[in-house]
Amino acid sequence: MTRYLLRQLSLLLVTLFLLTVLSFSLGYWFPGDALVNLSGVQTLDSALYQQVASSRGFDSNILVQYFRYLSHLLQGDWGVSLQDGTPVWNEVKARFPATMELAVLASILALMLGIPMGIISALNLGRWPDRFLMGLSLSAYSIPVFWLAQLFILVFAVNLQWFPIAGQINPLYNIEPVTGSIVLDLARADHPAKSAALVDVLRHLLLPLLVLAVMPATLLARLTRAAMHDVLRRNYIKSARAKGLTASQVIFKHAVPNTMQSVTRDLGVIFSFLITNTMITEVIFSWPGLGSWLIRSIYERDYPVMQAGLLTLAALILLVNVLLNLLHAWRYPQIRQELYANA
């Protein structure tokens, strides 16, 4: 396991390094002055310009510039926005938790919906519950997330008036944004109407979460079904049955854990899809996360913000994939054996 851990960590480091190289190069590839693109400092004051240039190594060669860029990144100096001059890192800090809140809660919801659906389908292969669930998942999978969001807004918010459609909470509750994640902010806030505020937060969360969870849930259902179908044909299941275990013992002790092995492997890919959809959902539901910020910065050619947004989201996806690989290898020893055999 240690060897595998080290391999995964070095892979993570190398990829993160390449990511920062790419992000740094963007400064040169975007039109305009690379120094301005990287630092966001626009000034006619040449003394100030010189100061920024020397702090970022622009009086030296490109290698020095890259390492200065890296050290600025690590110190939390991500430059300032070209549009309003606010420090990019402050925005990242406030927005990242909001994005994570949506992504994590939607992942949990997707797991809770998708895996049972897949199991039920596999156990009833070819019969009506299977056909119904797979039909449902195919149609849900085919709906683009922006369209689904509009549909939900029209039905549940405009016609039925059950849910609000923008933001994290009714701003009149006056919850001070500290972490950026409304659930955490509310939990730590000392508020006279906490339970009413919590209900309001849940009402704000439900529609974006549903919209986001649909796609990963249907993917998970199909993956689980296929994996379970495969596992159920294995000899160890047959022998478990032959030993006289009850159906539920066979399923929950033997079939489901082994099914989860291959499902875990694909969670990383599903998470990447989920993050892309989170960005779109944030725009539609005015959620103050990284996605809506990144998309606006693209419209406005705000290069420091674009770099920060791309770097953060790419690093997040990378990190989640490595962690899932580690979890996979730690949880399922046979995977490690396969890896070592190949190595």
Next chain:
Amino acid sequence: MLSEGLLYCAEGNPESFNPQLVTSGTTLDMTANLLYDRLIEYSDEAKEYVPALAESWQINEDGTEYSFTLREGVEFHQTRYFTPTRPLTATDVQFSFERWLNTDHPFHLISMTGYPFFSAVGLDRLIQRIEVKDDHNFTIHLHEPDSSFIANLATDFAVILSAEYGEQLIAEDNRVALDNLPVGTGPFKFQHFRKDVSLSYRRHPDYWQGAAKSERVVFRIIPSDHKRILMLLTKDCDIVPYPPARDLDNLDARDDINLYSTVSPNTAFWAFNTQKPPFDDVRVRQALIHAIDRESIVKAVYFGHAALAQSILPNTSWAHFSDEEAYTYDPVAARELLADAGYPNGFSMNIWALPVQRAYNPNARKMAELMQSDLANIGVQVNIVSYEWSTFRRRLADGDHDSVLIGWSGDNPDPDNFFRPLLSCAAVQSGSNRARWCEPRFDRLVMSAIRTADRDERLAFYREAQELLNNQVPLMPIVHSMRYKATQPYIEGMHLEPYGGTRLLNTHKGQP
């Protein structure tokens, strides 16, 4: 908790919290009448100027000395960053005015955008000095008489700040906070602002006109007009300004939405950057104007809820003069003019489309698209440009545009408000002259018009000025429109004024 606050869904971020620094209606709506007061106000009911912070005023015979007496016991906001120790005095007025008057003032150079309204109307050159007599009496000395002076004092821009707060900021070496963490005397005080998300105000309990009816006001920043109307329908917003024209009939017909409207002297226009070729050639400007079918714009963009404009000055003004000939739709004449000017095969240009919805232009992008196809007919290729609102304004002031679709809402009922801030040479410097058009003859006419108080004389000058505009066409007036706000049915005390930014003093939630 929820019943004591108002949710106002605004169309963009405020650029600043100090109206002295801006001309944007979005910012004025969110700051001018909520955080601040002026010396005097214009009352549309009485059709005259009424006392506000100044209780009374006298003008000397020459019209060059205005003596004011201030109201007593006017309290400034107490906030987490400032605690006032004294009520309003004449030094606060001096501090506020000298900020934009006097280049040596400690806060003068803090503004990155200058003081566009004051420099455009020339107030900074008109006022000679401000003489403080005692705590509540002061005199403003002018270099020459100006019939629009009182009107300009009543605009949203002429707000009164706290001199004591200024001293505190100098001591803290944090002068930029004057415009970002505002302190005023208005009915609401600043609480916090998160860009792109929301802006919160709390009631100022000691407001001199009596405390506001609502404990809190929260502005949610929602740039999409479609989204704002949806949020009105789902009760995510209590008040929605500038509902899009396409929804007006529908909103009016609904029982569960109140729609308010008022005349709002405003003009949407298309300004050419007359300092950039080929727009420096009057024939090119005329050709472009004759290529545009303005009638179909009124139908498609305003759904008929606007009047076709024949002058930059709204048709409600006493000095309005219309010339049907100057702006007619005539593609044949347009082609001839273009060929005359040396562009028989046309050229390519950009149109900057206002990115926010204003009363005068609910959908500039759509308007630009209609104009794009009209102009293609005479061989002019159009590229439509847009940025986020604060960026848009900054680059516009830099003169990066070929032409721009924008407009102007009257700040006061004086006709001068539509001429000097928009088209004078001084306004080119301050950046509010979108056409960057400087014509000494025009400047002489509008200056002569304000030096006299006689209405007939002024009318003659304004008529000549408008004729000059119709000949030179630095901009094409498009429409004059109404101002609308839509609210939830349980919102009470809504009252729309024709001039100036939003007022919410008496607005509150009633029984749902």
